[in-house]
Amino acid sequence: MKKTLSILVSASFICASGTAFSDTQIDQLKQELKILKQDYEKRIRALEKGLLTAQQAAKQNKQKLADVQEQAEEAELASDNTQTIAKNAFNPQISMILDGRYASYQNNPDNYQLPGYSLGNEAGLFSDGFSLGESELTLSSNIDQIFYGQITLAFADNNGSTEVGVEEAFAQTSSLFDGLTIKMGRFFSAMGYLNGQHAHAWDFADAPLVYRALFGDQYGGDGLQFSYVAPTDLFVQVGAELFSGSRFPSAGNHSGVGTWTTFAKIGDDFNSENSWQMGLSHWQASKVDKRESNSLNNAGTTLFSGDSKINALDLVYKWTPNSSNKSFKLQFEYFDRDEDGDIAIDDFLSADISTYHGHQKGWYAQGIYQLDKQWRTGLRYDHLSSHASGSNGLVLNNAGLESHGYKPARYSAMLEWLPSEFSRIRLQYNNDQSYKDSDNQLFLQYTFSMGTHGAHSY
Amino acid sequence: MKINQFFLLLLLLLNIHNAYASSKINIFACEPEWAALSKELGGSLVTTFSATNANQDPHHIQARPGLIAKIRQADLLVCSGSDLEIGWLPVLLRKSGNSKVQPGQKGYFMASKTVKLLDKPTVLDRSMGDIHAAGNPHIQLDPRRIRIVAKKLSQRLQQIDSEHALEYQHKLTSFDARWHKAIKQWQEQTRDIQDKSIVVHHNSWVYLQKWLKLNKVAELEPKPGVPPTSSHLSKLLKQMRQAPADIIIYSTYQDPKAATWLSSKTGITAVALPSTVSDNETLFHWMDRLIQLLKDHIK
Numbered sequence: 001m002k003k004t005l006s007i008l009v010s011a012s013f014i015c016a017s018g019t020a021f022s023d024t025q026i027d028q029l030k031q032e033l034k035i036l037k038q039d040y041e042k043r044i045r046a047l048e049k050g051l052l053t054a055q056q057a058a059k060q061n062k063q064k065l066a067d068v069q070e071q072a073e074e075a076e077l078a079s080d081n082t083q084t085i086a087k088n089a090f091n092p093q094i095s096m097i098l099d100g101r102y103a104s105y106q107n108n109p110d111n112y113q114l115p116g117y118s119l120g121n122e123a124g125l126f127s128d129g130f131s132l133g134e135s136e137l138t139l140s141s142n143i144d145q146i147f148y149g150q151i152t153l154a155f156a157d158n159n160g161s162t163e164v165g166v167e168e169a170f171a172q173t174s175s176l177f178d179g180l181t182i183k184m185g186r187f188f189s190a191m192g193y194l195n196g197q198h199a200h201a202w203d204f205a206d207a208p209l210v211y212r213a214l215f216g217d218q219y220g221g222d223g224l225q226f227s228y229v230a231p232t233d234l235f236v237q238v239g240a241e242l243f244s245g246s247r248f249p250s251a252g253n254h255s256g257v258g259t260w261t262t263f264a265k266i267g268d269d270f271n272s273e274n275s276w277q278m279g280l281s282h283w284q285a286s287k288v289d290k291r292e293s294n295s296l297n298n299a300g301t302t303l304f305s306g307d308s309k310i311n312a313l314d315l316v317y318k319w320t321p322n323s324s325n326k327s328f329k330l331q332f333e334y335f336d337r338d339e340d341g342d343i344a345i346d347d348f349l350s351a352d353i354s355t356y357h358g359h360q361k362g363w364y365a366q367g368i369y370q371l372d373k374q375w376r377t378g379l380r381y382d383h384l385s386s387h388a389s390g391s392n393g394l395v396l397n398n399a400g401l402e403s404h405g406y407k408p409a410r411y412s413a414m415l416e417w418l419p420s421e422f423s424r425i426r427l428q429y430n431n432d433q434s435y436k437d438s439d440n441q442l443f444l445q446y447t448f449s450m451g452t453h454g455a456h457s458y
Numbered sequence: 459m460k461i462n463q464f465f466l467l468l469l470l471l472l473n474i475h476n477a478y479a480s481s482k483i484n485i486f487a488c489e490p491e492w493a494a495l496s497k498e499l500g501g502s503l504v505t506t507f508s509a510t511n512a513n514q515d516p517h518h519i520q521a522r523p524g525l526i527a528k529i530r531q532a533d534l535l536v537c538s539g540s541d542l543e544i545g546w547l548p549v550l551l552r553k554s555g556n557s558k559v560q561p562g563q564k565g566y567f568m569a570s571k572t573v574k575l576l577d578k579p580t581v582l583d584r585s586m587g588d589i590h591a592a593g594n595p596h597i598q599l600d601p602r603r604i605r606i607v608a609k610k611l612s613q614r615l616q617q618i619d620s621e622h623a624l625e626y627q628h629k630l631t632s633f634d635a636r637w638h639k640a641i642k643q644w645q646e647q648t649r650d651i652q653d654k655s656i657v658v659h660h661n662s663w664v665y666l667q668k669w670l671k672l673n674k675v676a677e678l679e680p681k682p683g684v685p686p687t688s689s690h691l692s693k694l695l696k697q698m699r700q701a702p703a704d705i706i707i708y709s710t711y712q713d714p715k716a717a718t719w720l721s722s723k724t725g726i727t728a729v730a731l732p733s734t735v736s737d738n739e740t741l742f743h744w745m746d747r748l749i750q751l752l753k754d755h756i757k
Contacts, residue, residue, distance in 0.1 A: 267523025
């Protein structure tokens with residue numbers, strides 16, 4: 001009530017005094033109003049400007065935040081993997097191969113022989129029935145920035161007692177000189193194709209006949225290997241090996257080099273699905289001293305002293321189609337051995353001696369087809385022939401070196417089931433015509449690999 | 459004496475070879491994506507060779523003589539690492555005798571060592587299949603990780619070929635800007651397929667899956683590296699009938715049999731996605747193609 005009264009009073013006062021204002025006073029008021037307006041406009045502009053910068057700052061901050069988030073994400077994705085280095089990274093890589101088989105023969109395996117060839121002591125058939133194959137323990141590691149080392153111990157069962165053998169023990173250079181590799185110690189020779197591979201990597205349970213006949217399944221020794229890979233698009237490798245020469249098919253104590261080899265390999269891709277490799281090798285042992293081998297019907301020990309030379313050719317072709325687990329491998333090896341020297345049964349001082357010139361040759365060819373990731377199958381054919389001459393035909397015959405024109409051969413077929421890369425079950429059938437009485441043989445073999453994932457050579 | 463002369467001759471020949479060898483940096487990439495990345499980062503300063511193509515499974519490659527010859531001449535090795543190439547790369551390296559690209563050298567570059575890996579197993583046991591101890595190596599399927607690899611790879615190139623360091627840096631800056639822009643586009647394009655459920659053949663898509671926020675509900679392999687079995691597939695069939703996935707994914711190098719079987723039984727689309735670049739394709743083209751295929755086929 002009071003309020004309205006006072007408004008009314010003041011309004012009437014204004015009305016009453018209205019006429020009392022002079023023009024100068026109005027002008028003054030207008031002036032004041034104008035100043036007031038300008039003042040407010042200024043302030044509003046300042047406010048608007050402030051608002052705009054605030055908005056821009058907010059936008060920038062948002063962008064900065066996004067950038068920071070992205071950087072954080074990136075940092076998160078890039079976090080290094082140092083913590084994943086396993087605790088045993090410095091320890092050697094360990095792998096263990098378990099191998100065993102069941103063998104069944106139509107003929108008595110003890111009667112086995114290869115006419116024209118005198119077999120080394122280790123060569124022959126697996127024992128009948130269940131038997132443990134060679135279990136292998138391999139340790140390998142880079143030794144330092146220059147050397148790589150590997151040792152393979154083989155555990156074999158020999159008539160109830162366990163034998164541990166050093167199958168391979170070598171160091172090799174990895175970065176000494178471009179393309180040059182030097183290997184030292186005990187190792188399998190790079191001669192041929194199959195020889196450098198461990199038996200568990202072979203595609204059949206047993207070695208090709210020619211390997212059994214000439215090397216007692218595989219040739220290795222203590223020595224030195226040099227190999228050089230040329231810097232060309234075509235794969236060209238040349239190499240040489242020097243061995244002490246005490247191991248079959250060489251023998252005796254040699255103060256220097258008893259056996260040496262040279263080899264050359266070339267290979268390339270036809271395209272991404274087809275590739276090949278060819279190898280030539282030469283093996284030589286001069287002054288073989290009393291090499292021991294089995295005689296005919298095990299009537300004593302055959303001894304050989306003299307020179308031995310082997311030339312070999314190997315060919316491999318592989319088809320590995322794209323977008324598929326199928327593959328095909330064709331493999332062929334040929335060996336040709338010339339020997340000159342003397343043969344004795346049991347003792348060179350006895351009467352059972354003869355001069356000897358022998359020419360032995362053999363080859364095998366095999367094809368392996370991988371149907372899918374878990375199944376492989378393959379066929380193999382072996383063929384040997386030989387010719388022996390010397391001063392005493394009877395001694396050569398008793399030594400097992402006389403083939404009487406017989407040419408040993410063998411047909412093999414196998415089927416493998418591979419549940420994973422680390423296990424393999426193999427069934428193999430041989431029609432073995434090593435000697436005149438042909439034999440049917442069946443093997444069921446398992447091979448398991450534990451530990452480090454092995455890399456497979458070509 | 460004769461042997462000495464032979465070696466002298468050999469050395470002489472080698473020197474001649476080195477003098478006339480091209481001054482370009484020779485890059486041996488284990489997988490096509492790293493060859494493509496090397497091309498982006500090296501341009502005309504490098505020559506690249508890829509040991510595998512998009513139709514080959516990088517887990518299973520023959521250590522062919524042709525590959526030994528290539529690695530013998532390499533200045534830089536660019537591979538995924540983390541055991542992806544364990545079945546063949548160590549043999550190639552040992553047989554080549556090339557000192558420049560041995561592990562620990564400047565010329566040995568493993569992409570997976572530069573980024574964080576997923577699927578690190580907590581227990582290592584082969585009964586779990588062929589698992590990778592260091593983690594899943596298929597990192598190329600996350601472009602954000604490729605971006606990181608690119609930076610590290612460029613640094614390595616600058617180290618090896620320091621004469622041209624500035625040029626490598628420029629190439630990296632250009633690639634990084636273009637790739638970054640592309641990543642944003644791809645993320646924009648795939649916004650509407652987020653959270654879709656996928657069935658994969660092998661667990662090689664985990665990085666793509668995490669990047670695009672896809673939801674993996676099953677694998678056709680019962681265990682990593684073990685081919686699909688009928689019992690496992692019938693279990694999957696039951697699962698898919700109850701809760702159908704949006705798409706079945708397999709790689710162009712994998713056998714399509716299992717994926718197409720499940721697809722025919724359930725009506726879920728099965729699609730072969732390129733897990734790496736094809737011949738003469740850039741990383742950009744490849745990822746565009748991959749995203750497009752995924753978008754076109756996902757329900």
